[in-house]
Amino acid sequence: MIPVKVRAGPRGYDVLIEPGLLANFGDIVKKRLRGLHCAIISDSNVAPLFSERVKRSLTSTGFQPMLVTIPAGEQSKTLEQASAICDQMIAAGLDRRSFVVGLGGGVIGDISGFVGAVYHRGIPHVQIPTTLLAMVDSSIGGKTGVNTRAGKNLIGAIHHPALVIDDVDVLKTLPRREFNQGFAEIIKHAIIADAEMFVALKNVDLEDLAPLIRRNIEIKSKIVAKDERDRTGERVLLNFGHTVGHAIERAGNYREFLHGEAISLGIVAACSVSMKKAGLPRDQRDGIVDLLQRFDLPARLPPNFQREKIFQALPYDKKFESGKIRFVVTPRIGSAHLSSEVAIEDIREAVDQL
Ligand SMILES: NC(=O)c1ccc[n+]([C@@H]2O[C@H](COP(=O)([O-])OP(=O)(O)OC[C@H]3O[C@@H](n4cnc5c(N)ncnc54)[C@H](O)[C@@H]3O)[C@@H](O)[C@H]2O)c1
Ligand SMILES: [Zn+2]
Secondary structure, three states: OOOEEEOOOOOOEEEEEOOOHHHHHHHHHHOOOOOOEEEEEEEOOOHHHHHHHHHHHHHHOOOEEEEEEEOOOHHHOEHHHHHHHHHHHHHOOOOOOOEEEEEEOHHHHHHHHHHHHHHHHOOOEEEEEOOHHHHHHHOOOOEEEEEEOOEEEEEEEEOOOOEEEEOHHHHHHOOHHHHHHHHHHHHHHHHHHOHHHHHHHHHOOOOOOHHHHHHHHHHHHHHHHHOOOOOOOOHHHHHOOHHHHHHHHHHOOOOOOOHHHHHHHHHHHHHHHHHHHOOOOHHHHHHHHHHHHHOOOOOOOOOOOOHHHHHHHOOOOOOOHHHEOOEEEEEEOOEEEEEOOOEHHHHHHHHHOO
């Protein structure tokens, strides 16, 4: 198996993608990291499924792992929880030569990465993403963090992993809705950067996801490498569908839609805006909607949904840019750019059509 080499910082890191990797986890880590002690950070759904396997593999190769389990769900992604994890690691005697292993979806990846960034001013972070979304999106790019009452991901750090292990077998236990939402980010990647993958997605082999996951990691990591800290505008392309998507998530109080479902709706809205402002052909927009629906992702809001709440949640400030907001559009599948020609009325119109 050839790892994907992600360029980041002075050395970069490897992403390994293959079924059954967890059984060899200890050996794989041993080739790359020195410390003996580590904390496996997982959640209450994932730990019972996979933590024994990971622990056994680490122990049999000479590591001394401890397990920290936090309640599953976004509400665990807090500074308090990160602090409680650190306390347990301190009590177990982990020091600056230790490392953390994040075993779980994006919530675990974000909080374990944050702990890795701050524990003893930074220790290595190994990620074992267990959701499709975490494999193709959140485990790549180095963004870590926690939520506060005022909003999501407001406290965090850039801390790239030392290694990412994608054992595609773990996806077998993932609930269908969680699995499908990963395809919203995959379809987003296809729209902004890979027309060929867009076509291939129509006949994707769900029994052999490794090549698709690999391709998505390449797309995201290439974009991130050009613009690690969101400065040159390259990384902003990954926000395609997210301006309206985030507003829909917020309008549904983060309960009504999973992230990927809200992004699916956001993509549909971004396609309407792109037709008007960037010349996206209608048949391509229809092709995108069709592909989203193949993965049971929503293309329309529920009939009774209060659209007004979405408008209120849009990141809009009159003081800036005279009513124009920075919005990512696609002129055709496989390409995207930031437009400053989009006005709040264009977005309102697109949301009205959802
Ligand atoms: N850092 C980034 O760049 C980045 C990017 C995108 C999203 N995120 C973050 O990722 C989070 C969302 O990630 P997510 O969708 O993976 O959510 P999640 O981590 O909450 O996982 C979803 C659910 O699936 C369960 N689960 C995970 N793996 C499983 C498995 N293999 N079998 C059975 N159940 C399993 C979890 O316990 C949870 O209940 C958000 O907090 C978001 O902010 C971060
Ligand atoms: Zn997203």
